[in-house]
Amino acid sequence: HWVADDGGFYGLIGELPVFVRQEGRKLCVKVAPPACSRTSFGAGRRGEDHPRALDATATIRNYFALDHQLDEICRSFPKDSVMDASADYCRGLRIIRQPKWECLATFICSSMKQVAHIRQISQTLRKRFGEPRPTEHRVLYTFPTANSVAVTSEKELRGCALGYRAKNLRATAKLVSSGEANLEDWSRWPDAKLRAYLGALPGVGPKVANCVMLFAYQRLRAFPIDVWIERVLRQQYFPSRKKVTAQRLREFSETYFGEHGGYAQQYLFHHARTALRKPTTSRTSGRQASSLTCYISCQCPGAGIMFRA
DNA sequence: CTCCAGGGATGAT
DNA sequence: ATCATCCATGGA
Numbered sequence: 001h002w003v004a005d006d007g008g009f010y011g012l013i014g015e016l017p018v019f020v021r022q023e024g025r026k027l028c029v030k031v032a033p034p035a036c037s038r039t040s041f042g043a044g045r046r047g048e049d050h051p052r053a054l055d056a057t058a059t060i061r062n063y064f065a066l067d068h069q070l071d072e073i074c075r076s077f078p079k080d081s082v083m084d085a086s087a088d089y090c091r092g093l094r095i096i097r098q099p100k101w102e103c104l105a106t107f108i109c110s111s112m113k114q115v116a117h118i119r120q121i122s123q124t125l126r127k128r129f130g131e132p133r134p135t136e137h138r139v140l141y142t143f144p145t146a147n148s149v150a151v152t153s154e155k156e157l158r159g160c161a162l163g164y165r166a167k168n169l170r171a172t173a174k175l176v177s178s179g180e181a182n183l184e185d186w187s188r189w190p191d192a193k194l195r196a197y198l199g200a201l202p203g204v205g206p207k208v209a210n211c212v213m214l215f216a217y218q219r220l221r222a223f224p225i226d227v228w229i230e231r232v233l234r235q236q237y238f239p240s241r242k243k244v245t246a247q248r249l250r251e252f253s254e255t256y257f258g259e260h261g262g263y264a265q266q267y268l269f270h271h272a273r274t275a276l277r278k279p280t281t282s283r284t285s286g287r288q289a290s291s292l293t294c295y296i297s298c299q300c301p302g303a304g305i306m307f308r309a
Numbered sequence: 310c311t312c313c314a315g316g317g318a319t320g321a322t
Numbered sequence: 323a324t325c326a327t328c329c330a331t332g333g334a
Binding site for chain 1: 313314315316317318
Binding site: 111117120166 | 323324328329330331332333334
């Protein structure tokens with residue numbers, strides 16, 4: 001849902017409105033004050049001295065996963081030409097820690113949709129059913145709670161261009177809001193059990209379950225297989241071979257790429273979608289990450305964040 | 310205009 | 323288990 005403007009991105013981390021901008025190896029952030037305050041985006045005081053700003057620092061650092069040791073993660077990748085090229089191309093790309101319900105809901109909406117359209121659906125859901133968070137520069141909207149989605153009619157959800165996904169989104173929202181599906185409690189389960197529980201939710205199959213495990217539950221081994229990554233696997237790792245079943249691809253992806261397979265998947269995915277797509281046209285903005293991932297070039301965990309007054 | 314998109318549920322081999 | 327079909331919608 002992040003909006004690119006002013007050389008950075010406006011967005012909400014849960015309830016926290018922030019503006020983030022990469023400056024060299026640092027991630028500069030501005031944080032909006034509480035709604036009751038008159039000042040906005042920290043104007044007039046140094047954020048470092050404000051207790052809430054320190055909380056915000058931890059929140060932002062956690063959301064963008066600045067604690068991930070990218071050098072160690074990349075060293076765990078298998079050594080092959082495709083993986084090497086992807087890791088080199090995507091240097092700095094991180095897998096974020098997204099709020100669980102927000103992640104689950106948006107990926108339920110993602111099936112057979114282009115990324116641009118998923119962004120549009122996500123924004124529409126926020127504007128119609130979320131809460132406005134006015135800031136100095138623009139009004140941001142929180143992602144609607146599971147309950148607010150659950151009490152919305154299917155017809156009204158379809159009005160957000162959800163199509164057949166509306167029924168699944170609403171059914172899952174009901175399970176989450178009722179407590180029958182307690183997404184926070186599921187954090188304790190091991191991968192297999194978590195995948196099974198997620199997969200039992202309406203509209204959640206193997207691909208979406210793996211996405212939620214990867215982006216919301218920090219299961220860095222989870223390897224979502226979508227149409228793009230399936231192309232990469234078949235063309236690069238099973239060249240000109242017939243009868244490669246989906247199950248064969250699955251077990252290959254779960255074993256070959258190792259303990260951080262999800263990171264390997266994201267690097268392969270981003271590389272394939274930007275560097276390899278449309279090789280005829282020179283892509284000047286080819287290194288921009290999609291909305292579902294974030295691209296931060298901060299490699300050193302201790303020097304990640306700087307506040308701006 | 311056509312093609313296809315960060316799939317899932319269901320039913321038939 | 324693997325495959326076929328349908329499901330809405332709009333970007334490219």
